[in-house]
Amino acid sequence: MTSTISPARVLRRSVMLALVAQGAATAALAADFRFAFQGTLGALDPYTLNETFTLGMLGNVYEGLTRRDKDLEIIPGLATSWEQIDDLTWRFHLREGVTFANGNAFDADDVLFSADRVRADGSNLAARLPADAEFVKVDPYTVDVKLTTPNPILNYEWDTWYIMDKEWSEANDMVAPVSAKDTSPRPAAFTAMGTGAFTFESHEPGVKTVFVPNPGWWDTPEHNLDRVTYTTIAADGTRVAALLSGDVDLIDPVPVQDIPRIEQNADTDVLTGPELRVVYLGMNQMRAELATSDIKGRNPFQDPKVRKAMYQAIDIEAIKSRVMRGLSTPTALLIAQELFSQASDFQRWPYDPEAAKALLAEAGYPDGFSVTLDCPNDRYVNDEAICQAAVAMLAKVGVKVTLNAQTKSLWAAKILAAGGFDTDFYLLAWTPGSLDSWNVLVNLATCRDGTGKGGPFNVGGYCNPKVDDLAAQILGETDAARRDDLIAEAYRILHEDTAYLPLHQQNLVWGKRANVEIAQRADNQVLFYWARVN
Amino acid sequence: MISFLLSRAVQAIATMLMVTLIAFVLFRYVGDPVNQMVGIETSLADRAKLREDLGLNDPMPVQYARFLVRAARFDFGTSYQQKESVAVLIGARLPATLELSLISVVFAIAAGVPLGVLAGLHPRSLAARAFMALSLLGVSLPTFLIGILLIFVFSVHLGWLPSFGRGQTVQIGGWSTGLLTASGWRSIILPAITLGLFQMTLIMRLVRAEIMEVLRTDYIKFARARGLPDRIVHFGHALRNTLIPVITVTGLQIGSIIAFSIITETVFQWPGMGLLFLQAVQNADVPVMAAYLMLIAALFVTINLAVDLLYMAVDPRIRIGRAAA
Numbered sequence: 134m135t136s137t138i139s140p141a142r143v144l145r146r147s148v149m150l151a152l153v154a155q156g157a158a159t160a161a162l163a164a165d166f167r168f169a170f171q172g173t174l175g176a177l178d179p180y181t182l183n184e185t186f187t188l189g190m191l192g193n194v195y196e197g198l199t200r201r202d203k204d205l206e207i208i209p210g211l212a213t214s215w216e217q218i219d220d221l222t223w224r225f226h227l228r229e230g231v232t233f234a235n236g237n238a239f240d241a242d243d244v245l246f247s248a249d250r251v252r253a254d255g256s257n258l259a260a261r262l263p264a265d266a267e268f269v270k271v272d273p274y275t276v277d278v279k280l281t282t283p284n285p286i287l288n289y290e291w292d293t294w295y296i297m298d299k300e301w302s303e304a305n306d307m308v309a310p311v312s313a314k315d316t317s318p319r320p321a322a323f324t325a326m327g328t329g330a331f332t333f334e335s336h337e338p339g340v341k342t343v344f345v346p347n348p349g350w351w352d353t354p355e356h357n358l359d360r361v362t363y364t365t366i367a368a369d370g371t372r373v374a375a376l377l378s379g380d381v382d383l384i385d386p387v388p389v390q391d392i393p394r395i396e397q398n399a400d401t402d403v404l405t406g407p408e409l410r411v412v413y414l415g416m417n418q419m420r421a422e423l424a425t426s427d428i429k430g431r432n433p434f435q436d437p438k439v440r441k442a443m444y445q446a447i448d449i450e451a452i453k454s455r456v457m458r459g460l461s462t463p464t465a466l467l468i469a470q471e472l473f474s475q476a477s478d479f480q481r482w483p484y485d486p487e488a489a490k491a492l493l494a495e496a497g498y499p500d501g502f503s504v505t506l507d508c509p510n511d512r513y514v515n516d517e518a519i520c521q522a523a524v525a526m527l528a529k530v531g532v533k534v535t536l537n538a539q540t541k542s543l544w545a546a547k548i549l550a551a552g553g554f555d556t557d558f559y560l561l562a563w564t565p566g567s568l569d570s571w572n573v574l575v576n577l578a579t580c581r582d583g584t585g586k587g588g589p590f591n592v593g594g595y596c597n598p599k600v601d602d603l604a605a606q607i608l609g610e611t612d613a614a615r616r617d618d619l620i621a622e623a624y625r626i627l628h629e630d631t632a633y634l635p636l637h638q639q640n641l642v643w644g645k646r647a648n649v650e651i652a653q654r655a656d657n658q659v660l661f662y663w664a665r666v667n
Numbered sequence: 668m669i670s671f672l673l674s675r676a677v678q679a680i681a682t683m684l685m686v687t688l689i690a691f692v693l694f695r696y697v698g699d700p701v702n703q704m705v706g707i708e709t710s711l712a713d714r715a716k717l718r719e720d721l722g723l724n725d726p727m728p729v730q731y732a733r734f735l736v737r738a739a740r741f742d743f744g745t746s747y748q749q750k751e752s753v754a755v756l757i758g759a760r761l762p763a764t765l766e767l768s769l770i771s772v773v774f775a776i777a778a779g780v781p782l783g784v785l786a787g788l789h790p791r792s793l794a795a796r797a798f799m800a801l802s803l804l805g806v807s808l809p810t811f812l813i814g815i816l817l818i819f820v821f822s823v824h825l826g827w828l829p830s831f832g833r834g835q836t837v838q839i840g841g842w843s844t845g846l847l848t849a850s851g852w853r854s855i856i857l858p859a860i861t862l863g864l865f866q867m868t869l870i871m872r873l874v875r876a877e878i879m880e881v882l883r884t885d886y887i888k889f890a891r892a893r894g895l896p897d898r899i900v901h902f903g904h905a906l907r908n909t910l911i912p913v914i915t916v917t918g919l920q921i922g923s924i925i926a927f928s929i930i931t932e933t934v935f936q937w938p939g940m941g942l943l944f945l946q947a948v949q950n951a952d953v954p955v956m957a958a959y960l961m962l963i964a965a966l967f968v969t970i971n972l973a974v975d976l977l978y979m980a981v982d983p984r985i986r987i988g989r990a991a992a
Contacts, residue, residue: 549699
């Protein structure tokens with residue numbers, strides 16, 4: 134914990150302390166909330182980085198036209214209601230009487246300004262709005278959005294498209310977004326002006342950030358906090374120790390092996406629930422020959438029987454109980470069950486090593502084959518351990534896997550586009566930013582060519598034109614039931630083809646003091662306006 | 668003296684150039700900085716444009732030359748992750764690391780020298796043997812283990828000291844100090860002990876060995892024969908002569924304490940340069956890494972120079988020997 138105070142105050146303090154007997158730990162004010170996370174918060178421009186943690190922190194200070202409630206349902210935010218006037222036009226009615234923290238009124242001008250700014254050069258959140266959507270001010274509290282093609286999920290990601298104050302941005306040289314490549318960031322890049330429940334009192338990136346409640350907030354606070362202090366604690370052991378010793382009230386994440394310790398302590402609890410992230414294994418189906426395999430002249434992964442054999446060789450329940458200590462939800466889909474209404478219709482192929490061996494023999498690999506698995510060791514929960522378990526299970530059916538586990542920056546540089554998708558067999562995980570299946574299909578399952586045009590995260594290069602076709606239909610289908618049916622059809626094709634080996638949804642694990650109540654949302658955003666310290 | 672300093676200056680520049688060259692060659696293998704700078708759903712076209720804008724597609728000699736030219740003006744660029752000028756970032760974190768290093772060196776010397784003298788003067792006493800056995804722990808346990816142990820004992824179980832951070836700091840000009848507040852002092856105790864424990868045992872064993880050797884020399888015997896009291900013999904004569912090797916070792920160790928306080932800073936989330944460097948490595952934040960490595964090279968060069976000058980001050984024979992030669 135670090136903050137700066139003036140020398141005069143120090144003098145007064147020292148005198149007081151000299152008179153008082155040596156004090157024990159300072160008693161925490163009941164309404165002080167201290168939170169520690171393993172990552173850091175950088176610049177405070179809401180369009181600089183499209184990343185869950187950053188957007189979650191900023192979600193305490195900024196707001197979008199819509200919000201999501203504790204179950205991730207879309208509810209009104211800065212827009213009280215909206216309707217589709219016709220297939221290509223949406224009308225949003227803005228909330229009246231809302232002010233930014235500096236007192237400026239919120240109205241349609243701020244929405245239009247934000248819509249331009251988020252699509253400007255340097256913004257990382259341009260995909261929040263269609264590039265050619267036109268925002269029109271009908272009156273100070275009504276905005277029309279004119280599209281060129283129908284988009285049933287237009288506002289799905291608007292809970293993290295934050296509305297900025299036009300006047301403040303112009304006065305503080307913040308009209309252009311702070312871009313990733315900014316070599317001389319403006320001073321205002323580390324300040325914020327939003328309509329949300331809190332404001333930033335101070336921010337030292339990587340060290341400490343302090344939030345205080347916004348007295349002019351338009352909504353009724355559910356929280357009882359006077360002050361929120363967020364610090365970064367990267368080392369797992371230290372973070373757990375800080376929670377146990379009472380130095381912090383909430384930590385995220387908790388390493389799974391420390392969960393029993395936190396639960397046994399009378400003053401601390403563990404909060405756990407499924408996360409939206411799906412972890413899966415992918416196979417290179419584009420190469421004519423696998424670079425790391427002993428099989429020459431053909432690619433085993435291009436045969437669906439081989440892929441299905443790999444799938445059935447993996448005992449996901451053993452991974453769940455042994456590796457994840459029960460904290461995972463095995464899945465048959467590439468999307469979280471909470472995000473697709475028909476998810477329960479899909480079952481995994483059964484775990485059956487004998488059937489796997491038979492399939493391999495049928496495909497022409499009675500003695501199996503060898504391949505290298507590229508895995509991160511610090512990106513997902515127990516990622517390396519999952520890979521090691523998979524290697525052992527695959528060895529039992531004859532597939533000899535060499536594990537290449539690396540730190541995330543090196544793993545990403547190898548297997549993603551920047552490295553030329555240089556991998557035969559890899560572990561990856563995905564959370565659709567829009568919380569919708571179209572994002573999953575387009576990013577992971579549509580055909581791509583050698584340069585990455587097409588599915589940008591379709592690392593293995595799976596290609597089935599029917600899936601591309603369905604994805605295009607899903608994009609424009611406005612009837613929700615029909616849309617879900619199309620999505621189900623696409624997932625069925627992926628399942629039958631065994632395009633991927635889905636593993637599980639990992640769990641969120643937060644640690645908190647017993648006197649703290651907070652809502653844990655499956656997208657891992659830590660929102661203080663739902664926290665109470667008793 | 669002037670020629671000595673000049674030759675040292677030339678050596679220093681050559682050393683730093685070597686370090687930066689090796690570092691630059693290594694940076695090609697640290698991973699992709701662009702991937703760490705943008706959200707995962709960023710399009711490939713945007714990523715390629717970012718690479719171009721950051722100059723990452725230029726050939727290595729070009730990037731190296733650009734870096735050297737800027738470094739000569741003390742412009743180390745902007746951190747990819749924190750969007751802050753690297754010089755400002757390092758300047759903000761430097762006081763934390765320097766204070767921690769200073770306090771841990773003070774602890775190491777203040778604890779190590781007296782204990783070493785005690786163990787050297789009475790090598791067979793129970794106290795001396797106990798200290799020597801315990802000192803083995805200090806040498807053999809890894810730093811992070813000591814740190815975590817201290818946290819769990821003093822912070823989690825006893826609740827006496829904080830488990831992370833620097834406490835309240837006071838800003839004096841450009842320097843933020845934690846040594847003027849009670850919470851600052853309470854926060855620095857555990858990290859300083861963790862960082863200084865190895866040096867303390869080193870100094871203790873060194874002083875003990877040196878004292879035992881010095882006490883056997885002729886001039887000590889003569890001093891005793893003259894009837895000088897024990898206190899003068901031990902501290903006036905014996906201890907002074909053991910100081911040369913202690914200064915050498917301490918000098919070299921200060922350099923590594925400052926440079927490699929990474930582990931202690933990670934365990935205690937101490938906002939110093941070591942933690943900054945570790946985060947930079949994890950995020951492939953090349954400007955920060957390059958500047959940090961240059962700084963450390965400069966630090967070691969300066970420390971070696973200071974140690975050599977200190978030799979000349981402490982040992983008259985070296986001064987006279989140089990003058991004669």
